[in-house]
Amino acid sequence: MSSPLKVVITTIPFIDWNTPISSPAYLSALLNNHGVDCVGLDLNIEIYNKIKNDPLRNLYLDFFYHQKIDAKIYKSLSDMLYHYAKKILEHRPTHIGLSLFTHDSQVFTVWLCHLLQKIAPKIKIIIGGPGLYTLSQKKNVSFPESLRSSGLIDHFIVGDVTSNLIAYFKEGIKESNMNVVAQQDLEFHNIVTPNYDHYDFFNYEHKRLPIVDSRGCVQKCEFCDVIEFWKKFQYLSAQNVFSQMQELIEKYNIYRFDFASSISNGNLVEFTKLIRMIAQYNRGKVFSKQIHWNGNFIIRKKGRHTDLLFNDIKESNGRLICGVESLSSTARIKLGKNFTNEDLDDHLVQCKAHGVQIDLLMIAAYHTETQEDYADALQWFETHKNYAGSVITRVQMTLLGILDGTKLSRDVDLKRFNDGREAREVHANKLYEKAKQCGFHVDKFW
Numbered sequence: 107m108s109s110p111l112k113v114v115i116t117t118i119p120f121i122d123w124n125t126p127i128s129s130p131a132y133l134s135a136l137l138n139n140h141g142v143d144c145v146g147l148d149l150n151i152e153i154y155n156k157i158k159n160d161p162l163r164n165l166y167l168d169f170f171y172h173q174k175i176d177a178k179i180y181k182s183l184s185d186m187l188y189h190y191a192k193k194i195l196e197h198r199p200t201h202i203g204l205s206l207f208t209h210d211s212q213v214f215t216v217w218l219c220h221l222l223q224k225i226a227p228k229i230k231i232i233i234g235g236p237g238l239y240t241l242s243q244k245k246n247v248s249f250p251e252s253l254r255s256s257g258l259i260d261h262f263i264v265g266d267v268t269s270n271l272i273a274y275f276k277e278g279i280k281e282s283n284m285n286v287v288a289q290q291d292l293e294f295h296n297i298v299t300p301n302y303d304h305y306d307f308f309n310y311e312h313k314r315l316p317i318v319d320s321r322g323c324v325q326k327c328e329f330c331d332v333i334e335f336w337k338k339f340q341y342l343s344a345q346n347v348f349s350q351m352q353e354l355i356e357k358y359n360i361y362r363f364d365f366a367s368s369i370s371n372g373n374l375v376e377f378t379k380l381i382r383m384i385a386q387y388n389r390g391k392v393f394s395k396q397i398h399w400n401g402n403f404i405i406r407k408k409g410r411h412t413d414l415l416f417n418d419i420k421e422s423n424g425r426l427i428c429g430v431e432s433l434s435s436t437a438r439i440k441l442g443k444n445f446t447n448e449d450l451d452d453h454l455v456q457c458k459a460h461g462v463q464i465d466l467l468m469i470a471a472y473h474t475e476t477q478e479d480y481a482d483a484l485q486w487f488e489t490h491k492n493y494a495g496s497v498i499t500r501v502q503m504t505l506l507g508i509l510d511g512t513k514l515s516r517d518v519d520l521k522r523f524n525d526g527r528e529a530r531e532v533h534a535n536k537l538y539e540k541a542k543q544c545g546f547h548v549d550k551f552w
């Protein structure tokens with residue numbers, strides 16, 4: 107039965123990301139499945155494109171990140187807000203859902219809500235998503251509460267929005283489902299295929315569709331907030347992910363996918379089945395009609411990932427994003443990631459033998475590393491430079507930050523951590539230079 111409600115859910119800038127973002131696509135599919143008329147939009151990409159090569163890009167970023175408004179962009183910001191509102195309102199919604207991917211979406215949210223209240227005061231506004239809070243603020247949901255108390259929004263859901271959102275619309279706008287901190291839902295609703303019907307694929311540099319194949323993680327890195335929020339590791343079956351791929355290929359003629367999860371091989375049995383299905387699907391097809399995928403991938407103990415699995419990863423056109431964190435086995439295992447440098451070497455040998463390409467994610471100078479570890483890390487790039495480009499196509503280096511609510515934040519000796527900051531930065535810069543000298547493509551994030 108069709109519903110009198112009309113819901114529009116959209117992403118909110120600024121998300122520095124040039125492929126489709128899945129939350130509106132999943133939530134709209136989910137609500138549609140429950141008989142609620144809902145459109146999912148990724149309007150962030152329009153802002154991304156607008157400022158991508160703009161000489162005033164940094165001024166725009168200052169607005170999004172710090173709410174600083176330079177006179178040079180004032181008019182343009184106003185146009186941007188009106189454009190955003192127009193794109194939402196052209197669907198004539200009764201309800202608008204604003205999905206905040208990170209904290210960096212908060213500034214635009216406030217401004218957009220002011221505008222929407224002014225030009226369409228009767229439409230209900232609901233906000234949700236990880237950008238509403240950090241873990242330490244879980245009990246003090248000040249950002250959404252302040253918006254609600256000032257009348258800018260009608261409702262918010264902090265945490266896992268899925269069940270509460272469905273219940274809100276299904277149970278006659280029952281408000282007890284709103285303005286809550288929702289725990290991880292035991293039902294993993296991503297079993298629905300995301301609906302990208304209202305995404306304009308011409309907007310994206312890379313046409314890749316995200317599929318959320320799991321939530322949470324099976325590892326226990328002390329610095330990670332994913333495992334603090336998604337306490338339970340939830341995953342879809344290989345058959346379900348593969349069916350979603352088939353449906354999306356048929357509908358959109360797009361063969362490239364991102365597994366939008368923290369870990370694609372958390373359940374090794376299902377992952378192995380899925381990669382086999384994709385490899386078989388690809389066989390005999392021209393390259394442009396073969397499935398390609400990217401996924402976060404955990405390296406395991408030598409031998410756990412078989413020769414056959416690497417072969418299927420290659421044939422399924424998989425590209426692996428591997429979090430190595432520290433280049434010291436001792437520091438890595440102590441922080442909660444259970445593989446040694448010998449296991450890492452085995453992984454690299456397998457990737458090379460099968461022609462699998464990987465990105466390495468690295469924390470340059472983990473806080474428990476010693477001077478000897480620093481020297482070993484520099485040497486590691488020297489010893490492994492034969493992998494630069496051909497196997498390791500990119501190294502992403504970050505510095506360690508302490509995220510609220512994590513094990514690290516609870517256990518760390520803060521004085522020692524802060525005292526060591528300068529030395530870590532010095533080493534991180536040396537490591538960055540060394541990796542580049544050894545021929546690696548390195549992106550550093552500090």
Ligand code: SF4
Binds near residue numbers: 325330332368
């Ligand atoms: S592997 Fe990644 S997602 Fe999993 S606990 Fe470690 S940092 Fe978090």
